[in-house]
Amino acid sequence: MNLNQLTIKEAKEGLKNKKFSSVDLTQDCLKRIKEIEPKLNAFVTITEKEALSQAKKADDMIANGDDLPLLGIPISIKDNFCTLGVKTTASSKVLENFIPPYNATVVEKLNNAGAVTLGKTNMDAWAHGSSTETSDFGSTKNPWNLKRLPGGSSGGAAASVSSDEVLAGIGSETAGSIRQPASWCGAVGLKPTYGRVSRYGVIAMASSLDSPGPITKTVEDSALILNVLAGQDDKDATTSPRKTEDHTKDLSKSIKGLRIGISEDYFKGIYREITEDVQNALKVLEKQGAIIKNIKLFDPQYAIAVYTILQRAEVSSNLARYDGIRYGNDRSYFGEEAKRRIMLGTYTLSAGYYDAYYKKAQQVRTLIVKDFNQAFKDVDVVIAPTSPSTALFAGSSEDNPMFGELADVLVEPSSIAGLPGINITCGFSKEDLPIGMQIIGPQLAESLILNVAYKYEQETQFYKQRPKL
Amino acid sequence: MKINVLHVAKLANLPLKNEEIKKLEEQLSETLTYIEKLNSINTENIEPTSQVTGLENVAREDEPKPSLSQEEALSNTKSQHNGLFKIKAVFDV
Numbered sequence: 028m029n030l031n032q033l034t035i036k037e038a039k040e041g042l043k044n045k046k047f048s049s050v051d052l053t054q055d056c057l058k059r060i061k062e063i064e065p066k067l068n069a070f071v072t073i074t075e076k077e078a079l080s081q082a083k084k085a086d087d088m089i090a091n092g093d094d095l096p097l098l099g100i101p102i103s104i105k106d107n108f109c110t111l112g113v114k115t116t117a118s119s120k121v122l123e124n125f126i127p128p129y130n131a132t133v134v135e136k137l138n139n140a141g142a143v144t145l146g147k148t149n150m151d152a153w154a155h156g157s158s159t160e161t162s163d164f165g166s167t168k169n170p171w172n173l174k175r176l177p178g179g180s181s182g183g184a185a186a187s188v189s190s191d192e193v194l195a196g197i198g199s200e201t202a203g204s205i206r207q208p209a210s211w212c213g214a215v216g217l218k219p220t221y222g223r224v225s226r227y228g229v230i231a232m233a234s235s236l237d238s239p240g241p242i243t244k245t246v247e248d249s250a251l252i253l254n255v256l257a258g259q260d261d262k263d264a265t266t267s268p269r270k271t272e273d274h275t276k277d278l279s280k281s282i283k284g285l286r287i288g289i290s291e292d293y294f295k296g297i298y299r300e301i302t303e304d305v306q307n308a309l310k311v312l313e314k315q316g317a318i319i320k321n322i323k324l325f326d327p328q329y330a331i332a333v334y335t336i337l338q339r340a341e342v343s344s345n346l347a348r349y350d351g352i353r354y355g356n357d358r359s360y361f362g363e364e365a366k367r368r369i370m371l372g373t374y375t376l377s378a379g380y381y382d383a384y385y386k387k388a389q390q391v392r393t394l395i396v397k398d399f400n401q402a403f404k405d406v407d408v409v410i411a412p413t414s415p416s417t418a419l420f421a422g423s424s425e426d427n428p429m430f431g432e433l434a435d436v437l438v439e440p441s442s443i444a445g446l447p448g449i450n451i452t453c454g455f456s457k458e459d460l461p462i463g464m465q466i467i468g469p470q471l472a473e474s475l476i477l478n479v480a481y482k483y484e485q486e487t488q489f490y491k492q493r494p495k496l
Numbered sequence: 497m498k499i500n501v502l503h504v505a506k507l508a509n510l511p512l513k514n515e516e517i518k519k520l521e522e523q524l525s526e527t528l529t530y531i532e533k534l535n536s537i538n539t540e541n542i543e544p545t546s547q548v549t550g551l552e553n554v555a556r557e558d559e560p561k562p563s564l565s566q567e568e569a570l571s572n573t574k575s576q577h578n579g580l581f582k583i584k585a586v587f588d589v
Contacts, residue, residue, distance in 0.1 A: 128568035222549045235547045264554035265547065332531040343508060350509075352583050354572030359511045366510060371524055373508040374499055387534055389544030394537070396545055428523045429530060445548035470548075 030055040031191045032493070035100050035248040038194055042089055042099050049089070049099030052194075053082040053143050056101045060145065060192045063496055068167050069177075069187040071106045072114050073146040081143040088141065096255050098141030103187045103196040106147035107154055108134050108239070109228040117230045118162040119152040121349050121360040131228025132260045133197060133239050140255040145193055148183030152362050153346065154199065154232045156180055157207055157431035158424040161364040166421065169212060170494040171460050175418040178208030178434070184242050185212035189461075190496055195252055196242040201232045202334050202442035203435030205240050206450040210413035210463025213452045215480070215490070216242045217249045218438075220470045221445035222267045224253075225260035233341035236442055245490050246451065246481040250274040253473060269471060277474050278481040283316030285479065288406030290324035293437055297415040304454030304462045305412050311486050312410075312479070320406055325398040329391060330440040331432045336375055336388035337443070343372025367428055396444045399469075408479055409467040411437055413450045417460040441467045451480045452489040461489075499524045 030052045033041065041047050057075055064070060078101065085099035104110065107117040109127035111134075116122040130138070137144070151161040159167040159182035167182045169175040170190035177186040181198030185208035188196045198205045200218040209216025217240045224239045231237060241252035253274045259266045287309065294302050309319050346369055351357030361369070375384035402409065414434060424430040432439070441448050448467040455461055468476040484490060501520050505512050512520070566579055575582045 125572055128564055128571050222551075261556060265549050265551065267549065268551075329533060329537065332533045335527065335531050336534075347509070352573065352575065352581055353569075358509060361510070363516075366512070366516065367520060367523060369508050369510060370499075370501070370504055370520055371527055374504045374524065377504065377507060384531070386544050387539060388531075389546060390539035390542040391534055391537055392545040393542050394539070396548060428527050443548075 029059070031059045031194070033194060034244050035097070035194050035251055036245070038100055049082040049085040049143060050079065052099065053078050053101050053145070056145055056193055063190055063192065066168060066173055067170060067186055067190060068165050069148055069183040069190070069192060070103070070146045071116055071118060071149050071164055071183070074113055074144060077113070078143050078145045085141055085143060095141035096251060097137065099143060100141070100195070101143045101145050101193050102137065103145055103148045103184060103193045104134065105150055105181050105184050105196070105198050107150060107199060107230040108197065109230070110134050110147065113147065115147065115230070116164070117153050118150045118164055119360070119362065119365065120163045120356060122355045125355050127228070129228060132225035132262060133256055134228065136255055137197065148181070148187050148196060150183055151180035151364070153230070153342070153365050154180035154201060154204055155342070155364045155368055155431070156424060157203060157434040159183060160421070160424045161362060163362055168421070169418045170496050171213065172418065172458070174420060175460065176211065176421055176423060178211035178414070178418065180204040181242060182208045185209050185214050185216065188212070188214045188242050188244060189494060191493065194244070195248055197239065198242050199229055199237060199239045200442065201236045201338065203438040205242060206413050206438050206448055206463070206465055207435055209242050209450040211418040211461065213461030213492070213494070214242050214244065215246055215249045216240070216450040217253060217473070218442070218448050219253060219257065219473055220267070220447045222265045223447070223471065223473065224256045225263040225266050227260055227262035231345040233338040234345060235337065235341060246477055246484045247275060247278060249449065250278060250477045267471065272474060274474050274477055277478050280478050281316065282312065282479055282482050285317040285408070286406040287312060287317050287319050288322040288402055288409045289319060289411065290322050290409065292324065292326045293411035297412055298417060300456050301412045301415070301417070301462050305410065305464045308453040308464055308483060309410065311483060315482055315486070322402050322406060324402055324409070325395050325440060327436050327440050330395060330443055331436055333388045333391045333395065333443055334439040335432055336384050337392065339368045339372035340376050340385050341372070342368045343376065392443055395440055399441070399444045399446060403469045407468070408476060411465055411467070413437060413463040413465040417456045417458070417462060438465065446470060447473045447476055449476045449480050451484060453487070454489065455492065499528070
């Protein structure tokens with residue numbers, strides 16, 4: 028076994044017991060990257076030199092007896108997080124030469140936790156998409172099948188983790204961009220509560236929804252990283268003032284008596300294999316004492332419409348800053364998808380249309396929030412498939428202006444309500460593609476959904492199956 | 497519904513090629529048809545939600561804190577003059 032195949036927890040133990048060094052670990056990751064990156068294209072930028080120097084520093088600290096949560100652990104960061112002195116493009120040609128003069132808060136926190144950053148991962152340009160096919164630097168491939176898409180927008184992050192190029196990846200989700208690629212690539216993807224993790228220094232997509240979070244091999248690794256990322260930030264006024272907690276503490280707590288809600292509309296029009304695997308997963312949880320309850324959530328089809336309006340509007344406003352004066356190239360460098368979104372958003376916000384579209388969507392957003400609040404009086408968590416399909420073939424998103432929205436139908440409602448959700452693999456299709464389910468909880472209930480995911484993972488251990496790449 | 501693509505492009509300050517205008521006309525009206533689903537939901541007397549944190553009036557003391565130096569702020573521009581961003585004239589003289 029090569030060191031890059033380890034989980035964070037395993038690597039931390041090995042580093043602590045001096046079985047290997049962070050430089051060894053980082054070199055195994057770099058070797059893997061060099062070997063498969065020509066086929067996979069998970070990275071926009073690889074920072075080999077910086078990573079090795081961070082790893083050497085980590086080894087010195089370990090020799091000194093220092094202990095930090097991610098000391099010496101090689102990770103990847105999605106290319107929409109500003110990294111001081113390292114090119115940050117959001118996979119768009121508008122920013123092809125942009126070198127941020129500061130770090131995103133998330134990056135700062137990872138550095139302070141001792142992480143080793145191997146590079147910046149590919150994504151849909153500006154995070155607009157669910158396939159990585161809108162990246163201006165070529166799409167990423169799915170490690171389980173190179174003819175398939177990894178999902179997106181954090182497709183590079185998910186692919187880098189499930190192919191063992193790194194031990195974990197940092198992604199961001201507006202509605203689906205962590206959970207959906209994690210589902211298609213067979214990884215654990217956690218979208219925290221909106222406001223739990225700072226957005227400062229993350230290239231903005233839809234500011235009332237954007238939530239950074241980890242993509243990992245296991246649930247415990249997810250909790251470890253969330254511990255590092257979570258917390259109030261005076262540079263982001265929307266971060267929650269609630270005290271942070273140790274999300275690893277309750278992982279193995281019993282789920283006896285836990286009430287799990289399932290809603291029929293979340294099983295409509297999805298692949299049969301996915302329904303079967305999620306139903307089997309519910310049985311696994313039932314065996315551990317959980318109670319399954321049928322509930323009726325707001326039909327996710329409406330969430331697509333709400334999300335499309337809100338997101339395009341916020342995109343048009345956020346991308347207005349790219350004028351090519353202070354940084355980046357001018358507006359003629361925007362790709363097709365960004366232009367389409369800017370145009371729709373500008374239209375729905377323009378005089379005479381605001382009430383009919385933006386305000387209407389915000390009102391339905393209220394109904395969706397209330398609907399979840401009501402549901403969480405009867406159940407503790409909601410479980411549903413993450414995506415209606417397994418990884419689709421390359422080319423599926425082309426010329427389909429609603430591709431992302433349809434791929435993300437099952438994750439958009441909870442994103443609109445700012446809720447935390449986690450994707451975990453619950454089986455494999457006949458074609459040997461991962462199938463994911465999501466566990467959604469009330470706001471700031473990250474520890475609870477991690478607990479449920481962990482109990483399921485311990486029982487099934489699907490994460491041990493790796494792609495043969 | 498048909499969108500006046502040229503007008504919207506002007507509002508968005510987006511240069512479009514001729515073939516893009518036609519394509520956008522079709523695609524945007526396709527998307528609008530989809531989102532018009534919302535009209536079937538009654539939202540009378542429902543307050544709009546613009547954010548979901550429940551936080552209000554988040555402010556801090558108005559004290560200067562360290563920020564980017566002039567050199568750092570200018571580090572990504574292609575057009576500067578005497579330590580300032582150089583831009584095209586905004587007003588006609």
